[in-house]
Amino acid sequence: xxxxxxxxxxxxxxxxxxxxxxxxxxxxxxxxxxxxxxxxxxxxxxxxxxxxxxxxxxxxxxxxxxxxxxxxxxxxxxxxxxxxxxxxxxxxxxxxxxxxxxxxxxxxxxxxxxxxxxxxxxxxxxxxxxxxxxxxxxxxxxxxxxxxxxxxxxxxxxxxxxxxxxxxxxxxxxxxxxxxxxxxxxxxxxxxxxxxxxxxxxxxxxxxxxxxxxxxxxxxxxxxxxxxxxxxxxxxxxxxxxxxxxxxxxxxxxxxxxxxxxxxxxxxxxxxxxxxxxxxxxxxxxxxxxxxxxxxxxxxxxxxxxxxxxxxxxxxxxxxxxxxxxxxxxxxxxxxxxxxxxxxxxxxxxxxx
Numbered sequence: 547x548x549x550x551x552x553x554x555x556x557x558x559x560x561x562x563x564x565x566x567x568x569x570x571x572x573x574x575x576x577x578x579x580x581x582x583x584x585x586x587x588x589x590x591x592x593x594x595x596x597x598x599x600x601x602x603x604x605x606x607x608x609x610x611x612x613x614x615x616x617x618x619x620x621x622x623x624x625x626x627x628x629x630x631x632x633x634x635x636x637x638x639x640x641x642x643x644x645x646x647x648x649x650x651x652x653x654x655x656x657x658x659x660x661x662x663x664x665x666x667x668x669x670x671x672x673x674x675x676x677x678x679x680x681x682x683x684x685x686x687x688x689x690x691x692x693x694x695x696x697x698x699x700x701x702x703x704x705x706x707x708x709x710x711x712x713x714x715x716x717x718x719x720x721x722x723x724x725x726x727x728x729x730x731x732x733x734x735x736x737x738x739x740x741x742x743x744x745x746x747x748x749x750x751x752x753x754x755x756x757x758x759x760x761x762x763x764x765x766x767x768x769x770x771x772x773x774x775x776x777x778x779x780x781x782x783x784x785x786x787x788x789x790x791x792x793x794x795x796x797x798x799x800x801x802x803x804x805x806x807x808x809x810x811x812x813x814x815x816x817x818x819x820x821x822x823x824x825x826x827x828x829x830x831x832x833x834x835x836x837x838x839x840x841x842x843x844x845x846x847x848x849x850x851x852x853x854x855x856x857x858x859x860x861x862x863x864x865x866x867x868x869x870x871x872x873x874x875x876x877x878x879x880x881x882x883x884x885x886x887x888x889x890x891x892x893x894x895x896x897x898x899x
Contacts, residue, residue: 579756579772582607588618589626589737591762595744598756598772610751614744621743624656625736633657634732638680641728651721658719660732660739660844667735667848668710670869675852676824680729681707686822686829690811701827708824737761738847741800745769745843764803764850767843768796776893781837784808785878792837792874794892800843801892804850805835823855830855833878839891840871849873858883 580601585594595614597607624633633654640651653661664677681704689696712725732739741759745767748757756770758777768777776797783789784807794801811818819829836853840846849871856862858875863883866873872891876882 580604582611584611584615586615588615589622589740589761590628591737593618593762594758594760596758597752598770599752600754603752603755606752607755610748613747613751617743617747618740621656621736621740624654625660625732625739627731627733634730638729641723641730649723651723653719653721655719656739658715658721660735661713661715661721663739663842663844664732664735664848665710665713665715667845667852667869671849671852671856671865673710673825674823674855675734675848676708676710677730677732677734678708678710678712678725678728679822679824680731681705681727682822682824682827683731684729685827686811686818689813690818693813695813705827708827734851735844735848737765738800738802738843738845741765741767741843765843765847766796766801766803767799768801769798771797783835783876785833785835791835791876792892794839796839796892799891800840800846802838802840802843802846802850803836804854806830806833806854807835821854825855830857834858835876837874838866838871839873839888845869845871 578600579598581596582599582604583594583596585592587593595611597610599607623629623631626632627634627638629635634657637651637653637657661677664675667675668677682701685696685700685704707725707727707729709725712723712728714722714724716722741761744759748755748769754770756772756777758769759767766779776795778793778795779801780793781791781803783791784805806819806821808820811820819831821830821834822828823830834854834857836850838846838850838853840849849866849869853862853866853873853875856865858877858881860883862873862875863885866885871885872888873883873885874888
């Protein structure tokens with residue numbers, strides 16, 4: 547697993563039929579609703595928000611969008627490993643110190659919250675998702691730059707510094723560390739965490755609004771019903787076929803889409819996936835695409851990444867059922883699996899091939 551950031555977590559094309567990104571059309575658009583929308587670059591991608599509100603709420607919607615712009619920027623200063631001054635970058639510098647044996651650290655409230663969610667997915671997925679994967683990412687990145695396969699020794703050395711079992715959350719912002727030399731990468735869950743925060747504020751400011759929030763067409767939160775039947779979305783494969791993977795209706799739930807198609811590297815003339823299994827240190831083979839629906843966006847994001855590693859099999863369905871998420875996973879081999887509650891969760895329609 548490589549968490550998402552600037553193309554490293556490949557995205558499936560998700561066409562919003564009932565929202566921003568194309569002509570808006572509703573089965574029965576309420577006459578008392580107007581659209582207030584905006585979008586801007588944020589967190590290495592494009593954030594969009596489409597709010598359907600009463601005319602007398604237009605001012606509140608505009609104010610919420612301005613608050614959202616500032617809040618996303620604030621949280622990016624917490625989560626982004628590309629910002630040297632961010633909270634996670636400061637923590638990683640502490641973790642990288644070799645002059646002392648670091649056994650504990652302090653976490654900002656936002657970091658502590660996202661760590662809790664990330665460790666929930668790590669535990670439930672059997673380690674298929676792991677925010678401590680940074681050392682393995684470095685090994686494979688260096689291998690691609692040098693055009694040489696990484697040695698077994700280099701992978702083993704990196705693996706000694708990977709493992710969320712080494713992160714001990716003690717509460718009140720206290721983090722215990724049982725493994726040295728770790729590097730935390732929150733890219734796979736940070737956008738979902740931000741969407742969850744935005745939704746919390748929406749419930750206070752605009753409790754009756756229908757809202758569709760999206761980061762880069764991979765992390766989605768649909769709130770309310772814009773006109774009957776929820777927000778309708780078409781999820782398309784990122785592979786060369788561009789085929790439809792699912793048509794869904796979403797209401798008051800998060801959807802995350804991940805694909806192993808994307809930043810494929812070449813090492814010694816062979817194409818290598820950018821997705822790493824943190825349990826083995828090896829990259830995955832073939833194309834895997836995963837769609838996850840969950841109550842929280844941070845959980846949906848973590849699971850869609852984890853399932854690229856697990857693959858389309860019964861084990862994935864067992865894990866998803868236990869975690870309470872609905873999944874739709876397909877592989878280039880033609881194998882696909884769908885969780886038992888998927889249809890009820892998203893009202894899936896027949897998809898033409």
